Amino acid sequence: MISRNFKNVLVVSVGFLSLFTAYGGLQSLQSSLNAEQGMGVASLSVIYASIIISSMFLPPIMIKNLGCKWTIVAGMACYVSYSVGNLYPGWYTLIPTSAILGLGGSPLWSAKCTYLTISGNVQAAKEGKKGSDVINHYFGIFFFIFQSSAVWGNLMSSLIFGQDTNVAIIPDEQLQTCGAADCGLNVSVNGTTTRPAQKLVWTLVGCYIGVGLLAMLIIAVFLDNIDQEQASEFRGNREPFCHTFLATFRLLKDWRLLTLIPLTMYSGFEQSFLSGEYTKNYVTCALGIHYVGFVMMCFGASNSLCSFLFGRLARYTGRAALFLLAAVANFSCIIALLFWRPHPDQLAVFFVFPALWGMADAIWQTQTNALYGILFPQDKEAAFANYRMWESLGFVIAFGYSTFLCLEYKLYIVLAVLVLTAITYPIVEYHEYKNPTPPANEGTYLNHKETIQRDENKIICQTRI
Numbered sequence: 001m002i003s004r005n006f007k008n009v010l011v012v013s014v015g016f017l018s019l020f021t022a023y024g025g026l027q028s029l030q031s032s033l034n035a036e037q038g039m040g041v042a043s044l045s046v047i048y049a050s051i052i053i054s055s056m057f058l059p060p061i062m063i064k065n066l067g068c069k070w071t072i073v074a075g076m077a078c079y080v081s082y083s084v085g086n087l088y089p090g091w092y093t094l095i096p097t098s099a100i101l102g103l104g105g106s107p108l109w110s111a112k113c114t115y116l117t118i119s120g121n122v123q124a125a126k127e128g129k130k131g132s133d134v135i136n137h138y139f140g141i142f143f144f145i146f147q148s149s150a151v152w153g154n155l156m157s158s159l160i161f162g163q164d165t166n167v168a169i170i171p172d173e174q175l176q177t178c179g180a181a182d183c184g185l186n187v188s189v190n191g192t193t194t195r196p197a198q199k200l201v202w203t204l205v206g207c208y209i210g211v212g213l214l215a216m217l218i219i220a221v222f223l224d225n226i227d228q229e230q231a232s233e234f235r236g237n238r239e240p241f242c243h244t245f246l247a248t249f250r251l252l253k254d255w256r257l258l259t260l261i262p263l264t265m266y267s268g269f270e271q272s273f274l275s276g277e278y279t280k281n282y283v284t285c286a287l288g289i290h291y292v293g294f295v296m297m298c299f300g301a302s303n304s305l306c307s308f309l310f311g312r313l314a315r316y317t318g319r320a321a322l323f324l325l326a327a328v329a330n331f332s333c334i335i336a337l338l339f340w341r342p343h344p345d346q347l348a349v350f351f352v353f354p355a356l357w358g359m360a361d362a363i364w365q366t367q368t369n370a371l372y373g374i375l376f377p378q379d380k381e382a383a384f385a386n387y388r389m390w391e392s393l394g395f396v397i398a399f400g401y402s403t404f405l406c407l408e409y410k411l412y413i414v415l416a417v418l419v420l421t422a423i424t425y426p427i428v429e430y431h432e433y434k435n436p437t438p439p440a441n442e443g444t445y446l447n448h449k450e451t452i453q454r455d456e457n458k459i460i461c462q463t464r465i
Helices: 004-033 036-085 091-127 131-147 149-161 198-222 230-235 239-247 247-253 255-259 261-286 289-317 319-339 344-375 377-400 407-434
Strands: none
Touching: 004 036, 004 091, 004 131, 004 149, 004 198, 004 261, 004 289, 036 091, 036 198, 036 247, 036 261, 036 377, 091 344, 091 377, 131 149, 131 289, 131 344, 131 377, 149 198, 149 289, 198 344, 230 247, 247 255, 247 377, 255 261, 255 407, 261 289, 261 319, 261 344, 261 377, 289 319, 289 407, 319 344, 319 407, 344 377, 377 407
């Protein structure tokens, strides 16, 4: 018999798997599918700009009033609206739905992180384990299931677009401009990025809308409302609106959060590079748009498996060793991409980079999310709102300069942020090692009929270096 908390983790994971099967597939295709006037990349910029705005104010208000469960459902509805906007992509459909998605994105992710952190601490209290170990384990399970969405979403796009018979042969002149060899701003001049038949686009987007609605149904029906009583009490106490409204900003007084900003922003830079630049300037340019799905499937599979693996390994190796591995992997890939000249004859190499990138991203995602939950147990909603805000700022900056900076300079920027992260993150880790953050008392989240025996001396909210 699995515990109720573990069951809830599985429900959240499967719900996000279904939702991001749709969104992840659409995001990977935006820079190639809606390449006209940079519309696809512009829509992604609007998404993450909206997430920044919503991160400033909405997550604490929504989570404390609605509870984690219904905040997740509301956020998922915003994501589905973006899929609907892609049925007839244009400036008047993509941009408004992108803004709606962004407004729901931060509450969605903050509620998910808060829910997993509460569940991890409650389960640790029941079993007399370290809160950080159970939280790491739960985040590892979540990202193992969630990251496989890249496999299924891109598999759908590859199978459906693979039916398109209008696949152009790539001329040698275009191959000379792929990768960092040329500026990489005008990849779509030849037929390799020809938009697939409209019927196939409608079929794909229709499937994405269906799995998005399924995600909402899964959460609404099967997820326990773990903080229902706390949400009711909050609404009854009528805490001053400004106090909750500004919770995200008040947490910026904590120097640890400020020091983690480069690490958090780097997560946005590295994800946006793979989905926006690698797919366009390497895969689409040298192989064609019909290969984007297969390459991103490799990224998703690597990310999923490594998320589960590193979620379990963290208790033995500590966070610092895993972060070092991720930094070395990304550093090596960036240097190699600066010199590699992609060619269709090197098909296997196109999959090596997303596999290594997926391994590194698994560490950035699982360990950074767990770290925020461990460092700020009393302000989980505001902490994860800050996480989403600064990560989204990385996305916005990266997508913002995508249309006018040469690929070589984009690689240098990602490299610079990585180096800055390698300098600032160890400061927080060393402080946490010397002064462990005490865990929050999560007993209030248990059902009033449940009783637990806990030994406070056995619960240490810290992962060793």
